[in-house]
Amino acid sequence: MTRQRASRATPEVRRRQLIDATLKCIERSGISGLTLAEVAAEAGLAQGIVNLHFRSKDNLLKETLRHLADEYESTVADALAAAGPDPAERLATLVAADFSPAVCNARSLAVWFAFYGEAKSRPTYRRICRARDAANDRRMRQVVGDLLGGAEQGSLRVRAIADSLAALTDGLWLNCLMSPGEWSRRRARETAFTLLRSLFPRFFPTTESTT
Amino acid sequence: MTRQRASRATPEVRRRQLIDATLKCIERSGISGLTLAEVAAEAGLAQGIVNLHFRSKDNLLKETLRHLADEYESTVADALAAAGPDPAERLATLVAADFSPAVCNARSLAVWFAFYGEAKSRPTYRRICRARDAANDRRMRQVVGDLLGGAEQGSLRVRAIADSLAALTDGLWLNCLMSPGEWSRRRARETAFTLLRSLFPRFFPTTESTT
DNA sequence: TAAGTGAATTAATAATCATTCATTAGAAGC
DNA sequence: GCTTCTAATGAATGATTATTAATTCACTTA
Numbered sequence: 179m180t181r182q183r184a185s186r187a188t189p190e191v192r193r194r195q196l197i198d199a200t201l202k203c204i205e206r207s208g209i210s211g212l213t214l215a216e217v218a219a220e221a222g223l224a225q226g227i228v229n230l231h232f233r234s235k236d237n238l239l240k241e242t243l244r245h246l247a248d249e250y251e252s253t254v255a256d257a258l259a260a261a262g263p264d265p266a267e268r269l270a271t272l273v274a275a276d277f278s279p280a281v282c283n284a285r286s287l288a289v290w291f292a293f294y295g296e297a298k299s300r301p302t303y304r305r306i307c308r309a310r311d312a313a314n315d316r317r318m319r320q321v322v323g324d325l326l327g328g329a330e331q332g333s334l335r336v337r338a339i340a341d342s343l344a345a346l347t348d349g350l351w352l353n354c355l356m357s358p359g360e361w362s363r364r365r366a367r368e369t370a371f372t373l374l375r376s377l378f379p380r381f382f383p384t385t386e387s388t389t
Numbered sequence: 390m391t392r393q394r395a396s397r398a399t400p401e402v403r404r405r406q407l408i409d410a411t412l413k414c415i416e417r418s419g420i421s422g423l424t425l426a427e428v429a430a431e432a433g434l435a436q437g438i439v440n441l442h443f444r445s446k447d448n449l450l451k452e453t454l455r456h457l458a459d460e461y462e463s464t465v466a467d468a469l470a471a472a473g474p475d476p477a478e479r480l481a482t483l484v485a486a487d488f489s490p491a492v493c494n495a496r497s498l499a500v501w502f503a504f505y506g507e508a509k510s511r512p513t514y515r516r517i518c519r520a521r522d523a524a525n526d527r528r529m530r531q532v533v534g535d536l537l538g539g540a541e542q543g544s545l546r547v548r549a550i551a552d553s554l555a556a557l558t559d560g561l562w563l564n565c566l567m568s569p570g571e572w573s574r575r576r577a578r579e580t581a582f583t584l585l586r587s588l589f590p591r592f593f594p595t596t597e598s599t600t
Numbered sequence: 601t602a603a604g605t606g607a608a609t610t611a612a613t614a615a616t617c618a619t620t621c622a623t624t625a626g627a628a629g630c
Numbered sequence: 631g632c633t634t635c636t637a638a639t640g641a642a643t644g645a646t647t648a649t650t651a652a653t654t655c656a657c658t659t660a
Contacts, residue, residue, distance in 0.1 A: 186626050186637055208510035210421040214618060224639045229619055231637095288509040295506020297567060298499040299419035307567055338583035345560025345580075352559050353552070356508060356518055369556075372549035376588055397607055397656055425648065435609045440649060442607095 184223055192231050193241070195221050200242045205288040209239070209296055240302055243293050246286065247310045253280050258317065265324035266381040272321060273374065276347040277367035287355045311344070318344050325381060339377070346370055395434055403442050404452070406432050411453045416499040420450070420507055451513055454504050457497065458521045464491050469528065476535035477592040483532060484585065487558040488578035498566045522555070529555050536592060550588065557581055 187195075199220035203212055214228045214235055221227065232238040254275045261271040275281060297304040318340040323331040330336050350366040375382040398406075410431035414423055425439045425446055432438065443449040465486045472482040486492060508515040529551040534542040541547050561577040586593040 181639080183625070184638065189637085192637085205509060208507045210507060211510060213616085215616095225641090226619075226621090226639065227637095230639095235618065284509075291502070292506040292509070294563060294566070295503040296419045296421060298416060298495075298503070299422060304567055311564075311567065335583060335587065338580045339587055341564070341580050342557055342561075342584040345557055345564060346553055347560065348563050349556025349559035350553075352505060353522075353556060355505070356515055356522065369549045369552050372546060373553040373588075376546065376550060377584075394655075395608065400607085403607085424646085426646095436611090437609065437649080437651090438607095441609095446648065 181224065189231060192223075192227070196223075196228060196231060196238065197242050197245050200238060201246070201285055201289055204242070204292050205285045209292045212239075214238075240306070242289070243303060243306050246289055246293075247306055250281060250286075250310060251313060253278065254314070254317070265321055266378070268321045269325055269374070270371070270382070272318060273343070273347075273370050274367065277350075277363050277370065279363065282351065282354060282363045282366065284355075284358060287351050291352065291355055315341065315344055325378065343370075343374075346373065400442055403434075403438070407434075407439060407442060407449065408453050408456050411449060412457070412496055412500055415453070415503050416496045420503045423450075425449075451517070453500070454514060454517050457500055457504075458517055461492060461497075461521060462524060464489065465525070465528070476532055477589070479532045480536055480585070481582075481593070483529060484554070484558075484581050485578065488561075488574050488581065490574065493562065493565060493574045493577065495566075495569060498562050502563065502566055526552065526555055536589065554581075554584075557584065 196217060199217050200212075203216050203220055207213075207216060212235075215225060217238070218225055218227050228235065228238055232241060254272065257271050257275040257278070258268065261268050293303050293307065297307060319337060322340040322343070323336045326336055326339075347370070350361070350369060353361040354363065354366050371382070375384055407428060410428050411423075414427050414431055418424075418427065423446075426436060428449070429436055429438050439446065439449055443452060465483065468482050468486040468489070469479065472479050504514050504518065508518060530548060533551040533554070534547045537547055537550075558581070561572070561580060564572040565574065565577050582593070586595050
């Protein structure tokens with residue numbers, strides 16, 4: 179039963195490794211069932227390792243959420259940077275990014291909602307999540323405003339539609355989390371695109387010509 | 390420091406009282422921070438009271454979620470039963486119910502998302518939440534199908550729009566939970582109605598005649 | 601009013617877990 | 631090879647907390 183002692187690694191490497199293990203463990207046990215022993219075992223390291231590299235469990239959780247938020251932000255920002263100038267294409271890119279495998283996978287969704295669930299009682303979590311939302315909302319309002327053109331730019335209606343599209347993502351993610359059998363990433367994406375086509379038939383024409 | 394002994398009450402009354410206390414405590418401390426001592430104190434009763442009436446903490450949590458789901462279900466079902474036969478009115482009723490004070494208040498939202506967050510690792514929670522979603526989705530598909538009429542009834546497009554509207558609620562609720570300062574119940578409701586007007590201009594005409 | 605019923609209390613128990621720190625040992629420099 | 635530095639270990643600690651069960655007592659009823 180003696181463990182093989184792990185070879186040395188830089189703190190950077192260990193921190194990343196422990197965050198990955200934490201993501202897996204939250205998916206498996208939720209935040210309420212998470213123990214440092216489980217995280218350490220998942221990483222193949224000894225009991226005290228988390229306290230060594232993160233000082234406390236609380237800190238590990240914050241850093242894990244931050245990592246998830248950074249990963250999301252860079253995925254979406256990169257996708258948008260790679261898109262062309264056409265507003266319809268840019269909007270489609272934003273929606274598609276939210277349902278890409280890098281973002282919409284069982285583990286990430288489980289962890290996002292685990293933190294959402296704790297957010298009411300933990301201001302720090304709420305702050306990190308809100309920073310993500312704010313960046314997201316700004317992008318979405320810009321793109322929807324560009325799409326609908328000058329007169330409406332910045333109108334309450336543009337704002338409401340952009341906010342609705344952002345909210346739609348969270349709701350469809352929740353479907354994927356709660357009913358993964360019925361709600362695949364693809365179905366969620368197609369549902370969002372169907373809404374886009376219904377909202378903006380001029381910009382997102384329906385493939386089959388029905389009416 | 391001696392406690393005043395509580396007067397006798399029926400198990401029914403105590404169970405309800407303890408569930409109410411649990412809702413408050415989850416809002417305050419999250420599920421991960423919830424202790425039976427806190428629940429008992431919130432109810433003004435002694436330590437062992439939860440185990441007496443619910444057998445275990447786990448059972449208390451399940452019953453609390455069930456209570457929340459039942460309350461939601463009866464609120465929405467009652468609202469729909471009171472609405473007239475016009476599909477547009479019925480759709481407006483469904484949306485309005487999701488943002489009524491009985492449903493969309495800080496405590497209920499906090500508790501819903503607390504359970505969503507644990508759902509991945511707790512099949513029982515997932516089952517209870519899914520039952521609520523299924524009833525909701527059925528109603529929404531029926532109403533949207535009625536609104537769009539014969540040809541589209543039951544089409545993939547109707548299904549996608551109904552699913553989107555259901556998802557929209559969850560997303561807007563999340564906004565209310567994470568940013569209660571910016572996202573009042575009323576703003577969330579108006580955002581949803583603005584989407585309805587944009588999607589179905591024929592059925593939900595814009596008040597001011599702008600085009 | 602005197603049992604009797606069972607709701608409520610509370611102190612004790614046992615288990616879980618985050619955190620600490622003395623010790624071990626891998627890697628780098630000489 | 632020897633020394634030094636510091637990552638890694640894991641047993642020990644102490645705090646927290648769900649659960650139990652013996653006891654108390656509020657209310658009912660005969």
